[in-house]
Amino acid sequence: MTVESTRAGFAAVIGAPNAGKSTLTNRLVGAKVSIVTQKVQTTRFPVRGVAMSGNCQIVLVDTPGIFAPRRRLDRAMVRAAWGGTEDADIIVHLVDAAAEVAINTGEAKAQDKRARIDVDSIVDGLKAAGKTAILALNKIDGLKRENLLAVAQRLFETGVYSEVFMISAATGAGVDDLMARLVKAMPEGPWFYPEDQTADLPARLLAAELTREKIYLRVHEELPYSAAVETTSFEERKDGAVRIEQTIYVERESQRPIVLGKNGQTLKWIGQKSREELTELLGRTVHLFLTVKVDESWADKREFYGDVGLDFDV
Template sequence: MVTANNTPETRRAGFAAILGAPNAGKSTLVNALVGRKVSIVTHKVQTTRFQVRGVAMHGLAQLVLVDTPGVFAPRRRLDRAMVAAAWAGADDADVLVHVIDAAAEARVMAGEGKGQDKRASADVERVMDGLKATGRKAILALNKIDLLKRDTLLGLTQHFFESDVYDEVFMISAEKQDHVKDLADAIARRLPESEWLYPEDQIADLPERMLAAEITREKLYLRMHEELPYEMTVETESWQERKDGSIRIEQTIYVTRDNHKPMILGKGGTAIKVIGQQAREELERELGCDIHLFIHVKVRPGWGDERARFNALGLNFDA
């Protein structure tokens, strides 16, 4: 039974894995469903490196939304671990949602797709193949519909629905939050009857230390974008809650080459100062207290092949 607005009458709770190619809009969708930022969003592909769980209350249903790393063709150990994390999120989920960048897919189908579009389309096929292997039906979320005409969207919908991978399709714009509530209704209906898994006011289960590192990594990507090397990570090394209610945080940005360090620092340290200020301001908004943030940059060749770094990210080193 559901209410007039399609939300369950009985308490439900469960996990919904948000799957898709890199840059399909998965993190933007999770943030829109939660109503708060729980996952970082940048224009750089493969921004999400590990499972991030956002908790959304939808009527009497508690949706635990698992923002997974993008599914793509892995080349490095870190890539393999990220893809493995994505499918692990799917294996454990009650509901599967496949997010597709409809605008990129439309360009490819029209013969206008360039390099990144074609790679994204190939990754869509990888997700579809993986979903077929599970034997489970998924919800299809065609994202970025605000960039397309209705006829194009209808053609895309028919194309994907005929694959027999999906049993429901939603046309959404995660950024503009168009039809996101309809998608939430569908997820809620599929969840098992259950008491809530998290306190009602909790919006994520990401530890605050990891949240702080992710926010700094986001500011790095947003400021530097193309210039920033992919082989970079941020770790929160210390977290001290002080008597005055403020928090002192020390972080280290690890890069793999000597020439990457001055790129992040900027001339006279100007770049890292701006990045630190932006990260501190967002952390203060998220945590509701004064933050004293200290960021260091260190060269660590081959960090992407260190088991400890994978453990810190919650990734399987042996994937």
């Protein structure tokens, strides 16, 4: 009896902000490994999700959105995104098809036009690096086939794509076909992670990311792109529970009451939702304590970048 050899490799998922990279990564893994919100640039550093298909292990590198950077944090995130492609066995460029169609049909909003600029910059980056990618048109739900084909043709003619897939990361449409293609691209070799591991993310960092997700879900419209969460204490208790202390940083004093809410109700909601999800993910009781601090320069502090694997010196 012949034992089928194992396969393992890396697939980098790149794209403009809000293209759906984290949703796709979570869908392929079959578990939540990246936080997902309506807010652009939710993912700030590469997150590795581990997807299994038969004898094949695919390490999916969910990268920050690629866009025109303005601040130090922006530059670090974009650099990290491109860095995720360097050693990948295959690259998937995820594109928001709905935004592209809106431009082609004259119905584009400002965010659609920004997305087109970011998509074209990624095409230029792939060309400059001499890399070829799979084009995955996402958010195809409700779009006419002829409009999708027009988008595919425009991008395919750039010469940086080997093939195109039309998918909906949210519903799963077309994702199985993309998964089968990724499996074929993985080289023979031993798995990098145990079969039951879904992500390569330290528990302290996972806890901070989940709390940051809940902040954006609750105060998306009111709080600008200026909040960070640091896990300052992660204590394993003798009774099996975990005691976690976190600090939420905002840049201005006026943002502090937004996170706190009236009588602290917003912060209480954030803590409750984060604690519930952490309890489920960690499989044990979690005691979570949150503090809100104002630090207008948190995004310029070297220690923040090292904690999440970003390069401060960019």
